[in-house]
Amino acid sequence: MKTLIFNACIVNEGRKFNGYVVIDDEFIHEVGEGMPSVVAEDTTKIDAEGALLLPGVIDTHVHFREPGLTHKASIATESAAAVAGGVTSFLDMPNTAPAATTVEVVDLKKSIAAETSLANYGFFIGATNSNIDQLLAADYTSIPGVKLFMGSSTGNMLVDRREALDRLFSEFKGVIAVHAEDEATIAENREKIINQYGEDAPVAMHSQFRSREACMRSSQLAVEIARKYDSRLHILHISTADELSMLASGPLEGKRITAETCPHYLIFTAEDLNAERGYLRKCNPAIKEASDRKALAEALASDLIDVVATDHAPHLFADKQGSLFKAASGMPGVKFSLPLMLDMTLQSGALTVEQVVEKMAHNPAQLYGIDHRGFIRSGYYADLVLVAQTESKKITDADVNSHVGSADAQQLASPCDWTPYSGLHLSHRVLTTFVNGRVAFDGQYVIPANRNARALQFNAK
């Protein structure tokens, strides 16, 4: 069974052209300009009417909360939001319950995803002070890499022993994805804030609590050790202009140190935590100043930063309430990340659509060696998204679960029914999302009956 998508504005590998894609079963059979010379008789034809046709987004940083935290979210609910946002593959972080610090828990997460995920999936294994042997023995054709919480205590995953870091960085050949915030600096800040404001300090002080110095110190240490051993370091969610000085510009290929940022660091500033519902924008690392936001956008355009991922971290609305030390950190992102980033291309002198595709599909695939995905190429999996530029429309909390349609799909509604982007306007809308050649989202509803997601395969390092 073949599908022809024609009259599309294809954006792929730095090019933008009017053309077509032929999908054969789960793969891209053909891609070209204009129309194909021959169209097989039983082909389903989709007129894209000039809409953008992009490789599906690969979100390399999500927290889908399963197992153990399913009161907040699950792989089913968040992968539904993902495909509704044009995200066709995700890499999930290990801070679940139990934490994915063993191959057994990674395999458990994979088995849950095999039953329920609407998008293709991969699961990081988390480093601890004591599991380096297990990490080194794991099979990295089915695991994207090691997640290292360097000086940020999440469960038992704070790796703060120098000998454990040295061993990991010197012996592990794959990608070490690092959350870099210095715990000692954060503890000092906490004490200062409590002395001055008490236990109920306002949430708007978050960027003084989890400060730029905390980011800088931890990133510097990670870079120092990575340079010493020539390790493959990927610094997650860069939030400060200061850290950019440690990065090199240019194409991903050949880089030993790469970096990610997230839409919320490109959209909000610390001021936005002072606004109405500001607590919803509390996340770690903290959102910093307007000057940081500007520098991060420029760093994306100049290729100092390689990847945009969401750090999608859903919480119940009730868990987000309260003061600085009470409100939960983290916010959801997968539903709106692609439209938000495409909207940024409408601002003068900002990113191009080609660059958005590079940071959200090509580079994620290349960085983790994801097999046959991330590009619109003949022989690659047909993970595709059609997106239209539309009239500007205000985002509301109701949009978060608006893709949950039929009665039997109610289990796809996320318990996290709010968005930090509520009130902003969007001028891009996802029309159709294909996962392995099948329509996972039709512009209105996610289609669970078409579920066709796979475990991602990673090329050997």
Ligand SMILES: [Zn+2]
């Ligand atoms: Zn995260």
